[in-house]
Amino acid sequence: MMAFLNSISWVAVAFHTLAAVVCISALLVVFVRNIVHAVLWLAVCFISLAGVFMTLDAPFIAAVQLLVYAGAVCIMAVFGIMLIRRGHMGETNLFNSQVWAGGGMAVLVTVLSGVLSFRIRYVGSPPAVPENTVDNIATLLLSKYVIPFEVAALLLLVALVGAIFLAKEVKAGADSDR
Amino acid sequence: MLTLTVSLHHYLILAAALFGIGLFGVLTKRNAVAVLICIELMLNAININLLAFNKFMTPNDFIGQIFAIFVITVAAAEVGVGLAIIIAIYRNKLSVNLDEIDWLKW
Numbered sequence: 001m002m003a004f005l006n007s008i009s010w011v012a013v014a015f016h017t018l019a020a021v022v023c024i025s026a027l028l029v030v031f032v033r034n035i036v037h038a039v040l041w042l043a044v045c046f047i048s049l050a051g052v053f054m055t056l057d058a059p060f061i062a063a064v065q066l067l068v069y070a071g072a073v074c075i076m077a078v079f080g081i082m083l084i085r086r087g088h089m090g091e092t093n094l095f096n097s098q099v100w101a102g103g104g105m106a107v108l109v110t111v112l113s114g115v116l117s118f119r120i121r122y123v124g125s126p127p128a129v130p131e132n133t134v135d136n137i138a139t140l141l142l143s144k145y146v147i148p149f150e151v152a153a154l155l156l157l158v159a160l161v162g163a164i165f166l167a168k169e170v171k172a173g174a175d176s177d178r
Numbered sequence: 179m180l181t182l183t184v185s186l187h188h189y190l191i192l193a194a195a196l197f198g199i200g201l202f203g204v205l206t207k208r209n210a211v212a213v214l215i216c217i218e219l220m221l222n223a224i225n226i227n228l229l230a231f232n233k234f235m236t237p238n239d240f241i242g243q244i245f246a247i248f249v250i251t252v253a254a255a256e257v258g259v260g261l262a263i264i265i266a267i268y269r270n271k272l273s274v275n276l277d278e279i280d281w282l283k284w
Binding site for chain 1: 265
């Protein structure tokens with residue numbers, strides 16, 4: 001029994017389980033008819049994606065994924081849904097009239113990229129990712145990639161100001177005061 | 179004995195499947211918020227690819243992980259602005275059905 005347990009690659013088991021959860025919850029995001037339930041499945045998808053990132057030796061990205069996606073993006077989507085008032089939430093996540101064209105397109109892109117990905121050749125057993133990823137990422141972000149880092153900060157500021165401006169309550173008759 | 183292994187191709191196939199599901203949602207959803215959510219799924223598929231290439235191709239350079247951080251940053255900004263636009267449209271049109279948003283047609 002112990003020999004059997006030791007022979008299993010647990011990373012592979014974790015990857016396959018998490019991949020199944022990711023795919024099923026992503027399908028449910030698209031096919032569930034209630035948009036609030038879709039956001040719930042989106043959170044499940046993001047959390048299991050954080051697990052996939054852990055199997056890729058990226059614990060920092062996994063933590064960021066949990067904080068930003070599972071935390072902020074899902075909550076923001078729920079806020080957006082709640083601000084768009086609707087008497088009942090059923091039938092809020094429907095398809096438009098181009099399901100077959102869109103489905104064909106999606107299948108085409110998936111199959112094409114899946115087939116093309118098998119043409120990639122790489123070293124069979126690459127060197128392991130260094131244990132301490134946060135140190136390396138921080139050093140690189142503040143030295144080699146400092147300009148993209150600052151530009152990202154500027155982008156977030158612009159997005160913040162833009163979102164406040166766009167979503168600001170428009171008062172009736174505000175135009176005539178100008 | 180189980181011969182389960184994980185190679186780069188496994189991750190690429192997972193990313194392709196997730197990207198396809200997201201693309202399907204973007205093309206066929208009627209609710210603007212649902213389209214935004216599906217764009218997030220597509221961006222996450224790209225993040226899987228970046229991290230997988232980081233692990234299997236250039237494990238010591240961390241290029242993929244840094245790119246993934248920037249993708250997450252841009253995605254967060256995109257969700258904020260996108261939801262603000264959707265709320266502004268809803269205030270004018272009282273609908274988030276993308277089939278009815280046709281102001282740019284003439």
